[in-house]
Amino acid sequence: MNTSEHRTKSIPLKVWVGVALVAAALALLPFVAALAGQAWVRILNFAMIYTMLALGLNIVVGFAGLLDLGYIAFYAVGAYVYALLASPHFGAHLPFWVIVPLGAGVACIFGVLLGAPTLKLRGDYLAIVTLGFGEIIRIFLNNLNAPVNISNGPQGINLIDPFRIGNFSFARPETILGVSFSGPQKYYYLLLLITIGVIVVNLRLQNSRLGRAWEAIREDEVAARAMGINTRNVKLLAFAMGASFGGIAGAVFSATQQFVSPESFGLFESVIVLAMVVLGGMGNIPGVILGAIMLTLLPEVLRYTMEPLQMALFRRVVLDAETIRLLVFGIALVAIMLYRPAGLWPSPVRKRELEVAATPQ
Amino acid sequence: MDIFLQQIINGLTLGSVYALVALGYTMVYGIIGLINFAHGEVVMIGAMVSLSVITALLGAHAPLPSFAIIIAGLLVAIVVCTVLAYGMEKIAYRPLRKAPRLAPLITAIGMSIILQNLALMIWGRNYLTFPTLIEPTPHNILGASMTDLQMLIVLLAALLMAGLVFVVQRTRLGTAMRATAQNPQVAGLMGIDINVVISAAFVIGAALAAVAGLMVMTYYGIAHYYMGFLLGLKAFTAAVLGGIGNLAGAMLGGILLGIIEALGAGYIGDISNICGLPILSDSMLEKCAASDGQVSLFGSNYQDVFAFFVLILVLIFRPSGLLGERVADRA
Numbered sequence: 001m002n003t004s005e006h007r008t009k010s011i012p013l014k015v016w017v018g019v020a021l022v023a024a025a026l027a028l029l030p031f032v033a034a035l036a037g038q039a040w041v042r043i044l045n046f047a048m049i050y051t052m053l054a055l056g057l058n059i060v061v062g063f064a065g066l067l068d069l070g071y072i073a074f075y076a077v078g079a080y081v082y083a084l085l086a087s088p089h090f091g092a093h094l095p096f097w098v099i100v101p102l103g104a105g106v107a108c109i110f111g112v113l114l115g116a117p118t119l120k121l122r123g124d125y126l127a128i129v130t131l132g133f134g135e136i137i138r139i140f141l142n143n144l145n146a147p148v149n150i151s152n153g154p155q156g157i158n159l160i161d162p163f164r165i166g167n168f169s170f171a172r173p174e175t176i177l178g179v180s181f182s183g184p185q186k187y188y189y190l191l192l193l194i195t196i197g198v199i200v201v202n203l204r205l206q207n208s209r210l211g212r213a214w215e216a217i218r219e220d221e222v223a224a225r226a227m228g229i230n231t232r233n234v235k236l237l238a239f240a241m242g243a244s245f246g247g248i249a250g251a252v253f254s255a256t257q258q259f260v261s262p263e264s265f266g267l268f269e270s271v272i273v274l275a276m277v278v279l280g281g282m283g284n285i286p287g288v289i290l291g292a293i294m295l296t297l298l299p300e301v302l303r304y305t306m307e308p309l310q311m312a313l314f315r316r317v318v319l320d321a322e323t324i325r326l327l328v329f330g331i332a333l334v335a336i337m338l339y340r341p342a343g344l345w346p347s348p349v350r351k352r353e354l355e356v357a358a359t360p361q
Numbered sequence: 362m363d364i365f366l367q368q369i370i371n372g373l374t375l376g377s378v379y380a381l382v383a384l385g386y387t388m389v390y391g392i393i394g395l396i397n398f399a400h401g402e403v404v405m406i407g408a409m410v411s412l413s414v415i416t417a418l419l420g421a422h423a424p425l426p427s428f429a430i431i432i433a434g435l436l437v438a439i440v441v442c443t444v445l446a447y448g449m450e451k452i453a454y455r456p457l458r459k460a461p462r463l464a465p466l467i468t469a470i471g472m473s474i475i476l477q478n479l480a481l482m483i484w485g486r487n488y489l490t491f492p493t494l495i496e497p498t499p500h501n502i503l504g505a506s507m508t509d510l511q512m513l514i515v516l517l518a519a520l521l522m523a524g525l526v527f528v529v530q531r532t533r534l535g536t537a538m539r540a541t542a543q544n545p546q547v548a549g550l551m552g553i554d555i556n557v558v559i560s561a562a563f564v565i566g567a568a569l570a571a572v573a574g575l576m577v578m579t580y581y582g583i584a585h586y587y588m589g590f591l592l593g594l595k596a597f598t599a600a601v602l603g604g605i606g607n608l609a610g611a612m613l614g615g616i617l618l619g620i621i622e623a624l625g626a627g628y629i630g631d632i633s634n635i636c637g638l639p640i641l642s643d644s645m646l647e648k649c650a651a652s653d654g655q656v657s658l659f660g661s662n663y664q665d666v667f668a669f670f671v672l673i674l675v676l677i678f679r680p681s682g683l684l685g686e687r688v689a690d691r692a
Contacts, residue, residue, distance in 0.1 A: 055393045117677045129676055132669030139666050271470050278463045327478040332454050333471030341460030
């Protein structure tokens with residue numbers, strides 16, 4: 001009682017002003033981005049979807065230290081659950097708020113299905129099994145259109161319901177209180193809300209009993225078990241919770257995009273999400289968010305700058321923009337890792353460990 | 362019976378290629394514990410370079426027998442791939458040897474993206490066809506056919522693997538490699554230059570990859586800037602299947618994976634045929650009648666699922682792969 005009073009009093013005005021400023025900036029961001037084109041609002045939305053994904057993977061890789069190379073499978077499961085339950089494909093049109101928890105739940109079940117038999121595997125064996133699992137899910141989605149059409153195969157599922165409350169659809173532009181909102185801008189606020197929710201849950205998880213158990217397992221599994229941690233259950237929980245966040249991100253992706261196809265869920269996507277986690281700073285939530293935003297924005301920024309840059313330098317387009325932007329992306333991945341091996345924003349614990357390891361004994 | 366044998370022969374051919382690539386993964390993993398994600402791209406570069414050299418030589422109407430042309434292409438590819446792998450290790454992996462374990466994995470992914478897009482710039486987006494230099498004369502073996510090319514691939518792969526085993530077991534370099542794999546610090550204290558050993562592992566792996574690249578290209582007759590990805594994935598799967606870090610395991614895993622895939626692709630349609638099950642609906646029965654009683658739940662497009670499924674099963678029962686050693690939990 002006393003402490004909580006003390007705590008509320010001790011938050012200085014500066015912090016509140018800071019929070020208000022950040023909130024205002026986040027609220028205005030889609031309008032600033034719209035000045036450069038609606039495409040940029042969509043890119044912001046993607047940055048948030050990737051943030052959710054990266055945070056989910058961070059639970060598995062960053063907190064619990066289990067290398068998962070097939071994480072995108074859970075994203076795919078969430079996306080297809082939404083697509084199948086809210087599209088003309090089966091004629092089902094369940095509401096968003098029913099399907100999102102359902103997507104999380106189904107993804108969670110898949111997480112446990114994958115985790116249960118594989119948890120005794122160590123390190124890189126686990127990596128390849130998760131990778132295989134991811135590929136299996138993708139291949140099934142690609143081929144489950146015959147003899148019974150479930151996933152509609154490589155064509156994917158079209159005309160997915162957008163998010164709507166009553167008659168208020170998020171897919172079409174609208175004017176509210178004299179301000180005109182485009183579809184992506186409306187989605188921005190929805191995604192912002194969900195992303196903040198996911199971030200809060202992650203922050204609370206990290207400091208929970210469970211979060212500390214994950215960290216203990218990551219550092220030393222044998223010692224963790226000796227301390228009375230049920231390593232099997234705790235690892236399974238990491239898989240299940242990571243998968244649930246992937247499922248949520250997938251369902252939201254489906255609603256935003258209104259179209260899904262197996263192509264969006266290849267191994268490359270898994271690898272990029274892993275790169276977000278590692279490059280941002282494994283196990284450190286602000287770092288992971290930074291990594292997700294950076295790796296979403298970087299290819300897009302390159303997409304729009306590479307051609308003008310070439311025009312300015314050589315007065316003609318020497319190299320195809322699509323190729324060179326991926327090339328630069330690859331170079332950036334290597335360069336960032338070389339200069340900051342622990343990630344851009346490592347967690348304080350890891351940073352300390354690295355410094356200890358670096359000093360000669 | 363002959364279909365069965367035919368699938369075994371096809372699987373053996375493909376499996377030999379997997380095994381050669383898997384050796385590259387497993388040597389690097391055994392010594393520095395890194396999944397060299399870019400290894401598949403090295404195979405692709407090997408295929409592309411040899412294709413370019415071969416087409417150039419054919420275009421110049423050089424008075425050489427086709428065998429010599431292929432050898433020339435192969436040699437150039439080996440040189441390019443080894444230099445590439447050496448440089449890659451030096452730039453992207455060596456500085457990170459003491460970094461957190463996942464850092465070099467990310468640079469490996471970065472290198473893979475870089476190599477793919479470089480290849481895209483140089484060789485373009487289209488499938489390139491490989492000129493038929495070796496006439497695929499089929500030979501009848503117990504009712505199945507095996508072409509000259511298939512025989513050549515299997516024999517060459519076997520020869521290379523024997524050579525590698527000789528190097529690793531009988532030479533000074535091989536001894537140094539095995540020592541470094543066991544414990545790099547102690548090996549260093551014994552006067553082994555670890556950097557040389559690690560570079561050697563990359564270089565040998567790259568040379569094998571170049572050969573594998575040429576093999577897979579002649580076998581399928583096409584090359585593509587994206588071909589390294591799936592091939593690398595399969596080869597890595599093979600290495601893990603056999604027990605990563607173990608040379609014999611990589612060979613066994615590669616050949617097994619090739620055979621499993623071929624058999625899976627050949628028989629999965631029959632196994633999952635649902636006509637004849639007593640629980641079919643009327644519409645399904647119509648479908649069966651319309652297609653000669655052959656409606657399969659899974660077609661040969663599930664070939665890759667088969668490979669991964671077997672891998673998962675094997676790892677559940679033998680968590681360190683078929684020939685991998687059981688690693689005790691370190692306290």
